[in-house]
Amino acid sequence: MSWIPPLLVAIPLLAAAVTAGLDHVTPEPLQDAIVVAAATATTALAFLLLWSSEGHEVVHWFGGWQTRGGVALGIDFAVGPLAAGMCCVIGVVVTLALVYSLTFMKEAARLFDALMLAALGAMCGFAMSGDLFNLFVWLELMAVAAYALTGFLVERLGPVQGAVNFAITNTTGSYLFAIGIALLYARTGALNLAQLGQTLAHGRAGGLVVVAMTLLLCGFLIKGAVVPFHLWAADAYAVAPAPVCAVLGGVMTDIGLIGVARLYWTVFVAVDRGGAIGDVLLWLGIVTAVLAGTMAFLQRHLKRMLAYSVVSHIGVMLAGIGLLGMTGLAGAELIFLAHALLTAGLFFVAGILHADHGAIDELRLRGRARGCWVPAAAWLAGTVGLVGTPYVGIYLGHSLIDESAAAWVVPLLWLGSALAGAALLRAGARIFLGWGDADDPLLGKPFEEDPHERDILRPLLVGIAVVAVGAGLAISVVPGLGQRAEYAAERFRDRGAYVAQVLRGRPMPPPPALPVSVLHTSLDSLLYGGGATVFAVALALAGLYRRRLPNFVSAAGERTLGPPVRVLHALHSGVVGDYVTWVVVGTAVTGAAWAILLR
Amino acid sequence: MSYLPYAVAAWICVVGLFGVATSRNLIHLAICLTVTQSSSYVLLLSVGYVKHGGAPIFKGTKPGSTAVDPVVQALTLTDVVVSVAVVALILALALDAHRLAGTIDPDGLADVQG
Amino acid sequence: MSRRVRIAVLVPALAGLGALFAWAVAGLPAFGDYRGPYGYVLNRIVVPLRHTTNVVMGTTFDVRGVDTMGEEFILYAAVVGVTLLLRDEVSTRRVERHTRRLRSDATRLVGVLMVGGGLLVGLWLAAFGYVTPGGGFQGGVVLAGALLLLYVVGSHRDYRVFRDEHFLDPLEGLGAGGYVMVGLAALASGTPFLTNLFGLGTTGTLASGGSIAVLNWASALAVTVAMLLLFAEFLKTYETPLEQDDPGS
Numbered sequence: 001m002s003w004i005p006p007l008l009v010a011i012p013l014l015a016a017a018v019t020a021g022l023d024h025v026t027p028e029p030l031q032d033a034i035v036v037a038a039a040t041a042t043t044a045l046a047f048l049l050l051w052s053s054e055g056h057e058v059v060h061w062f063g064g065w066q067t068r069g070g071v072a073l074g075i076d077f078a079v080g081p082l083a084a085g086m087c088c089v090i091g092v093v094v095t096l097a098l099v100y101s102l103t104f105m106k107e108a109a110r111l112f113d114a115l116m117l118a119a120l121g122a123m124c125g126f127a128m129s130g131d132l133f134n135l136f137v138w139l140e141l142m143a144v145a146a147y148a149l150t151g152f153l154v155e156r157l158g159p160v161q162g163a164v165n166f167a168i169t170n171t172t173g174s175y176l177f178a179i180g181i182a183l184l185y186a187r188t189g190a191l192n193l194a195q196l197g198q199t200l201a202h203g204r205a206g207g208l209v210v211v212a213m214t215l216l217l218c219g220f221l222i223k224g225a226v227v228p229f230h231l232w233a234a235d236a237y238a239v240a241p242a243p244v245c246a247v248l249g250g251v252m253t254d255i256g257l258i259g260v261a262r263l264y265w266t267v268f269v270a271v272d273r274g275g276a277i278g279d280v281l282l283w284l285g286i287v288t289a290v291l292a293g294t295m296a297f298l299q300r301h302l303k304r305m306l307a308y309s310v311v312s313h314i315g316v317m318l319a320g321i322g323l324l325g326m327t328g329l330a331g332a333e334l335i336f337l338a339h340a341l342l343t344a345g346l347f348f349v350a351g352i353l354h355a356d357h358g359a360i361d362e363l364r365l366r367g368r369a370r371g372c373w374v375p376a377a378a379w380l381a382g383t384v385g386l387v388g389t390p391y392v393g394i395y396l397g398h399s400l401i402d403e404s405a406a407a408w409v410v411p412l413l414w415l416g417s418a419l420a421g422a423a424l425l426r427a428g429a430r431i432f433l434g435w436g437d438a439d440d441p442l443l444g445k446p447f448e449e450d451p452h453e454r455d456i457l458r459p460l461l462v463g464i465a466v467v468a469v470g471a472g473l474a475i476s477v478v479p480g481l482g483q484r485a486e487y488a489a490e491r492f493r494d495r496g497a498y499v500a501q502v503l504r505g506r507p508m509p510p511p512p513a514l515p516v517s518v519l520h521t522s523l524d525s526l527l528y529g530g531g532a533t534v535f536a537v538a539l540a541l542a543g544l545y546r547r548r549l550p551n552f553v554s555a556a557g558e559r560t561l562g563p564p565v566r567v568l569h570a571l572h573s574g575v576v577g578d579y580v581t582w583v584v585v586g587t588a589v590t591g592a593a594w595a596i597l598l599r
Numbered sequence: 600m601s602y603l604p605y606a607v608a609a610w611i612c613v614v615g616l617f618g619v620a621t622s623r624n625l626i627h628l629a630i631c632l633t634v635t636q637s638s639s640y641v642l643l644l645s646v647g648y649v650k651h652g653g654a655p656i657f658k659g660t661k662p663g664s665t666a667v668d669p670v671v672q673a674l675t676l677t678d679v680v681v682s683v684a685v686v687a688l689i690l691a692l693a694l695d696a697h698r699l700a701g702t703i704d705p706d707g708l709a710d711v712q713g
Numbered sequence: 714m715s716r717r718v719r720i721a722v723l724v725p726a727l728a729g730l731g732a733l734f735a736w737a738v739a740g741l742p743a744f745g746d747y748r749g750p751y752g753y754v755l756n757r758i759v760v761p762l763r764h765t766t767n768v769v770m771g772t773t774f775d776v777r778g779v780d781t782m783g784e785e786f787i788l789y790a791a792v793v794g795v796t797l798l799l800r801d802e803v804s805t806r807r808v809e810r811h812t813r814r815l816r817s818d819a820t821r822l823v824g825v826l827m828v829g830g831g832l833l834v835g836l837w838l839a840a841f842g843y844v845t846p847g848g849g850f851q852g853g854v855v856l857a858g859a860l861l862l863l864y865v866v867g868s869h870r871d872y873r874v875f876r877d878e879h880f881l882d883p884l885e886g887l888g889a890g891g892y893v894m895v896g897l898a899a900l901a902s903g904t905p906f907l908t909n910l911f912g913l914g915t916t917g918t919l920a921s922g923g924s925i926a927v928l929n930w931a932s933a934l935a936v937t938v939a940m941l942l943l944f945a946e947f948l949k950t951y952e953t954p955l956e957q958d959d960p961g962s
Contacts, residue, residue: 006779006896006906013786014893020793021886024879062779064908071750075779111797118790125783133674137783140681144787147688148794154801157699161708163798164625164692168705171632171685172619178639178678179612185671186646186741189749208740211733570714574709576628578714580620581723588729595733601743609734613727620723621716647752650745655756658766658845658917668752669759669768673777676769676850677784680936684791687943691798694950698802706716 001052004045005060005077005128008087011042012121020114028109032102035113039098042120043091050084056508057491057501058084059130067503072192078130078502081488082333086127086258089337092471093250093344094120097243100348100464103457104355105152105241112152119145119247123255130502132181132191132216132267135259136174139223142255143170146248150240156450162239165576169232170222172583177219183212184267193266194502197495205271205598213268213277214591217260221586224256226318227288228586230311231572231579234295237307239450242351245303246344246468249310254336257314261321261329265493276597280590281322286409288315289416295568296423297543300362300443302350305427306343309386309420313339316398316413325404330489334397334475334482338385341472342393346382346424348465349375353431354452355461361446362427367434374462376432382469383428387421387536388414390521390529396476399525400486410528418532422539429544436544444569482519487511604645612638625693625703629686636682640675647671764913765922770843774928778907781928782892785935789889792939795946802950815866824866831859839933843922849929853936860937861944876945881938888935895924895931 015038019031052058058079065074079087098116105112122142129135147170151163185191187208188199200209218229225233233253237245260281268277289312296308313335320332352375354360357368369376385393394417402410430436475481491497491508500506542549549557571578615635622628647668653660655669693703700708714722742748759771773781815821839852864872874880896907904910911923919926 002905003900006900009779010893010897010900010906013782014890014897016786017789017886017890017893020789021883021890023882025883061905062907063775064905065776068754071754073751073754074776108797108800111793114793115790115797118786118793121786122783131780133677133777134780134783137677137681137780137787140684141783141787141790144681144684144688144790144794147685148790148797151692151695151798154695154798157696157708160692160695160699164689164696164705164708167685167689167692168619168628168632172616172635174681175612175632175636175639178636179608179642181674182639182642182646182671183737183741185643185749189747189751191670191751206740207736211737214733573714575714576705576708577620577622577716577719580616581714581719581726584616584620584723584730585726588726588733591733592729595736601745602738602741604744605738605741609731609738612734613731616730617723617727621720645744646741647747648745649747649752654846655752655768656766656846657760657768663757666756666768668747668749669755669772670751670777672769673773673780676773676848677780680784680788680850684787687791687795688798691795691946694802694947695798 002058002060004049005058005079007045008042008124009121011038012117016114016117019110023110031110036098038117039095039120043095046087046091049079050081050088053079053081053084054511059502070503072195075131075134076502077128079128080491082492083127087124089340090123090251093340094247096464096468097246100461101243103460104243104351115145115149126255127258130193132193136177136181140174142252146252149244150236152241153450159239162235165232165579166236168576169579169583172580173219173222176215180212180215183208194499196267197270198499201270209271210594210598211591214594216263218587218590220256220259222583224314225253225311226284226314227291228582231582233311234304234307235574238301238304242347246347249347250340250344253310257317257321266495266498269495273598275324278322278324280593282319285315285319285322286412289413293416293419296420298443298565302360302362302427305423306346309424310343312416312420315416319413320401323404326486326489326493327400327404330486331397331400333485333489335394338394338472338475341468342382342385345378345465345468345472348468349379352461355456358452359449362430363439365431366438369432370434378465378469379428381473383421383424385473387533388417388529389533390526391476392473393476395529396482396519399521402525414528414532418536421536425536425540426543437547477518479518480516483514487514604641608638608642623704625696625705628705629689633682633686639678643671643675763922764916765843765925766917767843770848771925774925775909785889785892785932788939792942795943799946804951804953806952821866824862828859828862828866831855831862835859842929843925844917849932850936853933856937857940860941875941881942885935885938885942888931888938891931892928895927
């Protein structure tokens with residue numbers, strides 16, 4: 001089955017070349033069919049790859065360049081069940097987004113499709129690659145496609161600003177990543193991840209390795225919108241069309257974290273001392289989860305709110321990875337699965353609201369969607385799944401992270417997803433039920449609305465949103481998924497077996513027989529999940545009916561929370577110079593932290 | 600002298616980042632990004648240099664003679680293409696910004712914020 | 714943040730980053746003291762195994778060929794992206810077909826010689842890319858530059874075909890898609906993706922390298938056409954050529 005990995009990249013890329021190249025020649029329905037067929041074929045092959053990677057890593061050496069004497073000469077794709085699972089989710093979300101966009105956007109459709117397919121191929125390549133520079137190439141391809149897709153609605157300044165901020169911030173991160181590659185190459189003379197890990201396993205981490213690691217990991221953290229590198233995310237998601245947001249927020253941002261995990265477990269685990277690398281990641285994750293959750297609550301723009309919700313879940317996933325254990329990684333994996341589908345579904349609903357009512361402002365939409373039962377149900381279900389109510393959506397992943405996290409970490413992570421969930425619940429209640437005050441100065445000033453498509457096939461859009469949300473909710477209760485996620489995480493962390501298979505072709509031991517049942521979670525997690533749900537509902541109601549709170553509560557709230565909120569709003573200034581400054585600060589501080597901890 | 604190329608690379612990176620963060624013109628910013636990227640070219644090519652080594656092109660030279668590392672040259676080639684792609688996009692965005700906002704000052708583009 | 718605050722935060726952060734770089738550089742091997750096995754092994758084996766004397770191109774198109782495929786598509790995505798972003802930016806300034814830009818005949822003569830020379834150099838760089846210094850990318854860029862020089866030197870009519878998307882788009886797709894097809898052909902024949910399957914020929918001649926030669930030309934085509942498309946998109950924002958013949962000329 002080793003012929004599948006290259007196809008996951010070749011099919012979307014070839015389809016992208018054909019789509020844009022034959023733009024003026026072929027009739028439109030045929031082009032639509034080619035695009036959807038390519039995306040569906042890629043997704044189907046990804047599932048086939050998932051099934052075949054259970055027993056052993058599927059390794060494909062490009063050009064037939066196998067290793068010689070322990071030196072890897074060519075580039076390889078080495079796919080375990082975790083990476084294959086990523087490709088499946090990526091394929092599903094992109095396919096749904098492409099079908100959604102068939103009717104959602106009419107102009108420049110072929111260019112749009114070509115870029116989405118290029119992004120699909122790049123993301124799959126990134127998930128599968130076993131070579132450091134190859135990771136950079138796929139990172140850049142998905143980034144370039146994303147920058148252009150973000151600026152799609154060029155009639156307004158907002159998309160241009162969002163695209164500029166996105167492009168410059170992420171490109172800075174990529175260039176730092178390239179410097180990191182050069183440094184690591186100088187030390188090891190290799191670019192293959194397995195070989196890098198082998199070379200670094202002998203000897204201490206000198207300054208060179210620590211700085212290279214900082215640059216490499218920060219490059220991925222910028223892509224993954226982790227605080228303080230997250231500032232571009234809300235600007236970009238606010239202005240991109242809904243199907244693009246679904247792909248960006250659902251999968252493309254998360255995939256940066258998979259890169260971090262891959263680099264850690266294959267290359268840098270040998271130079272880690274006392275889990276210091278993971279500790280910094282854990283701290284970054286916690287700060288991200290809480291800060292982004294707070295920012296989500298302060299938004300009135302639905303897509304910005306969803307952007308901050310994405311970032312807060314990224315924080316939870318990063319914390320899971322930073323715990324450095326099997327359950328933490330498995331939890332991050334399951335959160336990724338659920339969160340990708342649920343977020344995509346919510347973005348699809350936001351797109352429907354925008355098309356129906358011409359607004360994306362929570363306050364302007366107040367009560368306008370009363371009676372739209374199906375989108376309302378999808379929105380509510382998606383929100384509940386993202387909060388982590390027991391046994392739906394991200395709950396299973398979150399509970400796995402709880403198992404290995406310290407006692408003080410767990411409530412903070414639940415707080416992050418509860419805050420974001422509260423914001424989404426508040427917005428849903430205001431829009432679909434008409435609850436709440438008509439204005440709320442906490443949420444900032446009104447903004448100019450972007451133009452929207454009117455001529456859409458609404459049942460198709462609603463159907464896709466329902467499918468995405470339904471699939472996302474089900475992740476916690478699919479029998480056997482939890483155990484398989486744990487096994488995939490165990491395989492992902494096993495550097496010895498990875499190296500043996502990639503560099504020496506030695507097959508792995510056969511997998512254990514995994515039960516097909518729903519994973520049992522601890523009572524603590526059930527309580528946290530239930531508590532988070534209650535908290536989210538309470539906070540949403542408080543947000544809706546702020547004026548009716550007793551005066552002393554409001555005054556106390558204004559005194560304690562007012563200044564920090566103003567500072568937060570000021571920091572998210574929309575100006576790219578500030579963003580790059582924070583990138584430099586974040587890189588320097590993270591590097592200093594690792595320098596001190598790993599010396 | 601043997602660390603000068605690396606110091607040059609580090610300096611170019613730092614200066615480029617300063618330019619990117621404080622630029623008042625999107626086109627200038629694109630060039631600053633290119634400058635930052637070029638620090639990685641300098642670093643890559645310096646890392647691959649072999650003392651007294653010739654070019655890794657063996658037409659007319661004896662195969663087996665000392666040559667510098669060809670891999671970093673291939674990587675630099677790819678990096679250059681990446682840089683072209685990004686600069687092209689940022690220039691296109693600068694044109695759009697000028698049409699829509701009348702300015703290409705990144706500080707003046709803050710349409711969405713918070 | 715105001716500019717003053719931004720610079721006040723930025724400068725210490727850059728100093729910190731610089732300190733980290735200095736610490737890293739201290740651990741680097743001295744300049745000229747390349748140790749790693751990768752480069753040495755490739756310098757030894759690429760010429761006998763692939764019959765290409767330019768080991769850099771042999772690495773780019775064969776050993777690390779899939780990186781180059783990704784890179785082609787980065788350029789492709791950038792071209793598609795620029796087309797997407799500039800689709801509203803059409804200038805209203807129409808130009809006459811026969812307007813020449815340069816008034817001086819002497820300058821135009823020099824320019825024409827440069828165009829001719831540039832085309833020859835570009836073609837030579839691309840054609841002999843895998844034998845002597847050069848390559849598909851380098852040749853493609855020089856070719857595109859020479860053609861843009863044609864825009865400066867010649868009349869609008871001379872350059873018109875190089876701005877025509879109906880002509881350029883399929884070529885771009887062919888260049889990028891062709892690369893993938895070569896890889897898929899290898900896969901279809903049972904070997905790994907992008908295996909060099911064509912005859913390897915004689916070292917040091919044009920007929921060497923097998924699929925490296927094919928990929929080299931595919932890249933040259935893709936890069937030339939990509940640059941021409943970028944020029945066309947940007948030129949469209951300054952002037953729009955007249956579409957049909959005017960009978961009065």
